Amino acid sequence: MTATKHAPPFLLGSTAPADRAGSNAHPVNKFPTIRPGFRRLVQLASLPMLIFFMVPLAALLLRSSPNQWLSSLSQPHIIQAVAISLGTTLIATLVSVLFGTPLAFALARDLLPLRRVFDTLIDLPTVLPPAVAGIALLMAFGRRGVFGGTLDILGIHIAFTPIAVIMAQTFIAAAFFIKAASIGFAIVDRELEQAAGLDGASSWQTFRYLILPLSWSAMLSGAVMTWARALGEFGATIIFAGNFAGRTQTMPLAIYLGFELNLDTALTLSVVLIGFAFLALLLVKQFLHRDWI
Amino acid sequence: MKQRTIILIIITLLLVTACSQKDNAPTSAPQTESDQRETLTIFAAASLTEAFSELGELYEAEHPNVRVMFNFAGSQRLAQQLAHGAPADIFASANQLQMLGAVDAERVDPEDMEMFIGNQLVIVYPPDNPGYVRRPLDLSYPIVDLVLAAEEVPAGQYTMKFLGNASQDGALGSDYKSKVLENVVSYEENVRAVLSKVQLGEADAGIVYESDISNLSPLQIGSVEIPSPFNIYANYYIAPVTDSTRSELAEDFISFVFSTEGQDILIKYGFLPLF
Incomplete structure (x- = not known):
């Protein structure tokens, strides 16, 4: 990757936190090349898109009142949906980090044959309609799937269980972590690694004590993106895991069904979902002092 | 980048x-x-x-x-x-x-x-019948993984009505409805999704409309009639x-x-x- 050239300054310099905060000020701002007139123009031109993003979200908030949220939030089926969503997405994120990190490193350092092919393969779930992912998972792990027969004999049932929810979420969302972590690994300065090697560090020690700490912010932001995407997963879940309140009904499923029978449920859960996603993304951006997740 | x-x-x-x-x-x-x-x-x-x-x-x-x-x-x-x-x-x-x-x-x-x-309801099962479904009573046996239409969908509302009728009648047992509902593994968002999951063999049985299976051969889907005293008329x-x-x-x-x-x-x- 040629990313090293454009790496954020704090990753190239010393790792001392004080230093990082200091170099975080954007160098561009010191030498303004954008004149006030043009700045206004750009601000004005940005408005339509901003409004387009904000109006539907604001409308959701306006259509329901805080009282309504509170009373809806005390209903068991809503609590169940929130609990299942939080539980499954956290596990899906953990699985993505645990098994995605080696893969991300392999991709970043070209340690796999056919790297480009695998790199593209990982992108696929993010561009495919989730329904395709759901059908594919069913064909692989369903009762009559490629592996389903074997699993069935072992007494393992995946379809219609929370495990299926987690698998659907991981399938769709893991790529966000893998991509982010892979970029993080790729921009670690090779000279630092060489220095560590000269000082007698093993490959594992270099990875554990140099590369991981230097990439943690990229990994964290990737993990949050994976989590947020998993939270919104709908299509693959309803096909592969089905819909059962208290077992496989996540917030998006409850919203979709609620829209048809109980609009209040749908509105409340939509607000909760937006709240979670927005807060998580905002926190990470604040926490990491960076604008590019 | x-x-x-x-x-x-x-x-x-x-x-x-x-x-x-x-x-x-x-x-x-x-x-x-x-x-x-x-x-x-x-x-x-x-x-x-x-x-x-x-x-x-x-x-x-x-x-x-x-x-x-x-x-x-x-x-x-x-x-x-x-x-x-x-x-x-x-x-x-x-x-x-x-x-x-x-x-x-x-x-x-x-x-x-x-x-x-x-329209009327009918019980469907995959052609090789892994749940041994031969009559409506079999739906209440714990080995059966059942898929129904969600109650948000008309087919789901009719299904609940049929189960209620059957329990009230007593011939299948007064706890027929609750036993059947215990076997449900998923409430699908439309009746055609119920049929797909049964056809794929993901579930042992499902309840759909008679008209849903009219163009399917017995090799593609098995079916059990629901007797008229319990069945609903959609x-x-x-x-x-x-x-x-x-x-x-x-x-x-x-x-x-x-x-x-x-x-x-x-x-x-x-x-x-x-x-």
Whole structure:
């Protein structure tokens, strides 16, 4: 990757936190090349898109009142949906980090044959309609799937269980972590690694004590993106895991069904979902002092 | 990399905020050559898909200046779309409740709505019958993984009614309903999804409309009749939409549905004639 050239300054310099905060000020701002007139123009031109993003979200908030949220939030089926969503997405994120990190490193350092092919393969779930992912998972792990027969004999049932929810979420969302972590690994300065090697560090020690700490912010932001995407997963879940309140009904499923029978449920859960996603993304951006997740 | 990240931000924002499934776009009969023709837009229950498509083609053949467009989806979804102002000329619902939803939204005049065909429920199982389903009682045995339509869907409401009837009757045991519901592994968002999951062998049994399996051979799906004392009679309702600009055409199509020709086509697809 040629990313090293454009790496954020704090990753190239010393790792001392004080230093990082200091170099975080954007160098561009010191030498303004954008004149006030043009700045206004750009601000004005940005408005339509901003409004387009904000109006539907604001409308959701306006259509329901805080009282309504509170009373809806005390209903068991809503609590169940929130609990299942939080539980499954956290596990899906953990699985993505645990098994995605080696893969991300392999991709970043070209340690796999056919790297480009695998790199593209990982992108696929993010561009495919989730329904395709759901059908594919069913064909692989369903009762009559490629592996389903074997699993069935072992007494393992995946379809219609929370495990299926987690698998659907991981399938769709893991790529966000893998991509982010892979970029993080790729921009670690090779000279630092060489220095560590000269000082007698093993490959594992270099990875554990140099590369991981230097990439943690990229990994964290990737993990949050994976989590947020998993939270919104709908299509693959309803096909592969089905819909059962208290077992496989996540917030998006409850919203979709609620829209048809109980609009209040749908509105409340939509607000909760937006709240979670927005807060998580905002926190990470604040926490990491960076604008590019 | 900056560009990549900007693209990533845009993509992820889109993905994260996109929680809703896209609605079914109206599907047209495959004729597009002239725009001179009048277009009749019909919102019809998902279970009517095959039968109404044939009715539409026949109607177009008899009326060369008319193009019939369908929007097939769950009746509850169609009622929602109508309530939110979707333009349509005719609404055909799989039950009365959703038709009344359109009445509440003042898109349908209650005096215009008419029952036009019936349907019944049937138990289905994969051809190799892994759950050993041979009669309705078998659904209450714990080995059966059952898939039903969600209660939001008319088929789901009818299913609950059938289970209630069966429990009240007592022949299958007064706890029949609760035992059957314990076997449910998923409540699907439409009746066709129930059929798909049973056909795929993901579930041991499901409950769908008689008309859903009319074009499937016993090699594709197994079925068990539900005896008439418990079975429900699903009433399909049809009505012109009040603010339609083609109300005469709409009335004409509805009378075509009620004609012997129209009824015969519906019956061919497994629907039940009106009493």
